[in-house]
Amino acid sequence: MSKIAFIGAGNMAASIVTGLLAQKVVSPADIACLGGSGASAQKLSARTGIRLATTPDDLLTGADIVVVAFKPQHLATLDPRLAELTAGKLVISVLAAKTLTRLATAFPAARNIVRTMPNTPSAIGAGMTGWCALNPLSATDRETVLGLLRAIGREVEVPENQIEALMGVSGCGPAFVFEFTAALREAGVAAGLDRETAQMLAVQTLLGSARLMAETGTEPETLRNQVTSPNGTTFAGLKRLEAHNFRGIIAETVQAAKARAEELARG
Numbered sequence: 034m035s036k037i038a039f040i041g042a043g044n045m046a047a048s049i050v051t052g053l054l055a056q057k058v059v060s061p062a063d064i065a066c067l068g069g070s071g072a073s074a075q076k077l078s079a080r081t082g083i084r085l086a087t088t089p090d091d092l093l094t095g096a097d098i099v100v101v102a103f104k105p106q107h108l109a110t111l112d113p114r115l116a117e118l119t120a121g122k123l124v125i126s127v128l129a130a131k132t133l134t135r136l137a138t139a140f141p142a143a144r145n146i147v148r149t150m151p152n153t154p155s156a157i158g159a160g161m162t163g164w165c166a167l168n169p170l171s172a173t174d175r176e177t178v179l180g181l182l183r184a185i186g187r188e189v190e191v192p193e194n195q196i197e198a199l200m201g202v203s204g205c206g207p208a209f210v211f212e213f214t215a216a217l218r219e220a221g222v223a224a225g226l227d228r229e230t231a232q233m234l235a236v237q238t239l240l241g242s243a244r245l246m247a248e249t250g251t252e253p254e255t256l257r258n259q260v261t262s263p264n265g266t267t268f269a270g271l272k273r274l275e276a277h278n279f280r281g282i283i284a285e286t287v288q289a290a291k292a293r294a295e296e297l298a299r300g
Contacts (some may be wrong), residue, residue, distance in 0.1 A: 034059050034177055038086070038096035039066040040115070041103030042074035045127050048155040050081055052184035055158065067092040093118045098177060099143075101126040101136075111139055119143050123174050125181065127151055129200070130297035133167045133193055142153065145170060147178055148193065150200050151185060153207050160186030163199035199300065201290035209286060214239050241250065 037059065039046045046066065053059050067089065068074025078085035086092035089112055093099065099119050105128040120142035127149050128136075136146050146167040154160045164184045170178065182188035191199055214235050219232030246253055261267045288298035 034098035034180055035093075036063045036065070036095055037098045037100060037181075038092045039064065039100045039102055040089075040092070041101065042066045042068040042077045043102060043104070044153075044156065045151060046100065046102035047073075047077050048151070048160070048185055049102070049127075049181065050077060050083060050273055052155070052158050052186075053181065054081060055098060056184050058180050058184050065092055065096065069107070076102065089118055089192070093122070098181075099124045099140075100181075101128060101140075103128075105129050105131055108135070108139055116141055123147070123177060125149060125178065129204070130294055132298050133165065134185070137167055145174055149178055149180075149182065150196055150204050152203050153187035161203040162186065162188045163191050163196060163203065164188060165191060165193040193287055197291045197294040198287075200294045201287040204294075205287075205290040209283070210239065 039050065050064060050066070053064070054061060060086070064081075064083040066074050066077055067086040068077075073247055074085055074120050077083065093115075099122050101124060108128060108131055116139065118254045121144050123145055124136065124140045124143040125147045129150065133146055133148050136148060137143075138260070140146060147164055147170075148166075149162050149164040151160050151162040155162065162185065164178065164182065166178075179188065189199075205214045216268075217235040217238070218228070218231045221234055222228050226234070242256075245251075245256060249256075257271070261271060
């Protein structure tokens, strides 16, 4: 893989850098970063050994791939020199709610632009990233994009008009899973368990169940039915979820996240 420049050095940039180095996709000498007014870039450089750039020119000289990883709101005040400095380079954005059209305005001379939507489990290499490209990718650039995204988990290419729906499921989904886990823990406490035990039971149950689905490839409904005896304990619990329209609530939750994502993308 060619040299990579990170504009921004926050949590997502750190996750990608860590994944790339852990999987030996590139060496620290092939990566440079440039942060804002904070110390995130200095910390990332010190922890990983990647080069800490001092200016946009210094960052992008010799780089062929540019990962845009600063806060989305900063796109409006981007250093105008970056439009010229990214000419001919592959630009990969992790900015939430910033469309390919908007990105093309900021990086008009890039050879191609890829919009991605990672999620927080990327920090441990277990992420799920949806992505789309402004123009069809060359074979080499496709290999680059896949190598970078697979360093932090799994990836799926979708049409851009599906990115907001994907955001509602996988982008925001971890928060919904965390909330469900907390609810399961609190239900355990209410049922008589101490909090530490309830926490362990809830987390391990989520972890084990997710691994079972992933490793067997079995539909979740099938696995649900395998542990549900007629008129048994699981059946009793599932009936309560059904009575309160559990699936409807989840659908509304994802739709609300999608609608907000669409609103932000229009802004």
